[in-house]
Amino acid sequence: MRDNLESFCDSDQEDRMSLDGNEEKSKVVEEKKKRKPGIVYLSTIPKHMNALCLRELLSQYGELGRVYLQEDIRDVNKRKLKKKKTNSRNYAEGWVEFKSKRVAKEVAQLLNNTQIGGRKKSRFYDYIWTIKYLPRFKWIHLSERLAYEKAVHKQRMRTEINQAKREADYFSLNVDKSEKLKKKLGKGQKLVSFDDNSQVTIHQRETEDQILEKKKKKNEKTGLHDSGSKNVNERDEFLLSLFS
Template identity: 55%
Template sequence: MSAKVKADDIFNLEEADSDGSGYESEEQHTTKKASSKKVTKTAAAKKKNTAVFGLDQAGGSDDEGDYSSQDENDDDEEDDKDTTITASLDSRFKLADDKEDGDEEDGSKRVRGAKKTKKVKPLTPEELEKFQAARDKTGIVYLSKIPPFMKPVKLRHLLGAFGELGRVYLAPEDPKVAARRKKYGGNKKQNFTEGWVEFKDKAIAKQVAKSLNATIIGGSKKSFYHDDMWNIKYLPKFKWDHLTERIAYENASRAQRLQAEINQAKRENKTILTNIEKAKMIKNMEEKKAAKRQASE
């Protein structure tokens, strides 16, 4: 029986060894203690990490759970960033669209607010009769000489004291004469040679021309035009339309003369150039002939 018990004990020891509850050596015991210490240290480190990252202790100390929670937070932050970026882009495009809409509205307002060409309404028969009567009542005086450097405003001021005036026109002097005067140190102001003044009443125009002709301008003795004389003549049956037609005709004839002079100068230059070319060609031909003669001799 003792042998059987020993055998059973042997078998029980082997089972205990296989289960890990049997006898252990000192080395194995120390290794187990070290491993248990490592496990406790890792558990404490995990708890510290959970406290640092603000995780609950009840959430478990599993590494996968911690990392999953951190990944979820990172995903939420990335989603927030994406939403902010898309919102900023949407706001930018919205502002651009608003600007384009505003520009279109401004363009439409500009088109609406653009100045329209005024349509000239024809005169009624009554208005036409009044215009013809006022036109027939006017009278024009002619000034053959304008005092030096007198302006239209000054002339209107002087003659306006005798009656109501209409239009005033003064013909400027020749630009060549003005340039010559300015070149040699003369007065640089604009000078006029002759003029026409329209009075609303022809009777007043006749009286003014008759009384002022060949008299001094007068006024204040300090005035620049005190000693200058009037050279005025009334023009019977002469209206402002005739003056405008005359001025237009003179301008057209002047332009025509100028164009004729330009064309004449062009023709002269062309003939001179052709003659020069012909002379060069003849000279070259003669030189070639002379060279051939010398070569043949």
């Protein structure tokens, strides 16, 4: 009896252990599903908004991960022309990562085409959210795209620099040639000399009268040839009729 009770207790403990293990596995799977991140895309960024402001506005809807804002090219070009370092930057588009995929979908559906709001004194109060959830999009895709754009930009800059170098070399070569020619002219040398006895033959285009005369001559020749051939044929026919 004792052996049976002990075996029954052992089996009961094993069943409990297996149930606990299955529950833990299911919890881990659910947590992984919940933790699966989701990324939303912002097609427009309000002026003077940076990553900190955006994080502050969106963190109230869910836990955020990484935030990336792409700077506006027009703003970059203006700063390059002015050659001034300014802290205020304008951004064209942005990507925000939520820790939960479900939360990212809900936030995109809730906020898209709605007013940012908040405090009335805020400079972003009247702007409208333009948010879209990106299905099956991961942060690595964004990093790959940025790396590709950076490589393309570098290649374009190289080609432009090489083109500028070629133009500068060509210009300097022409400048050197012009200086040499000026020196020769200063010494009294002639740049181009023609012989007095040399004759230049120029072929002019034929006139219409000349073209018509040539055509008439050709027609006359062909007419004589045709008449001669006709006479020969008639003679042969006559001889054949006699001897037949």
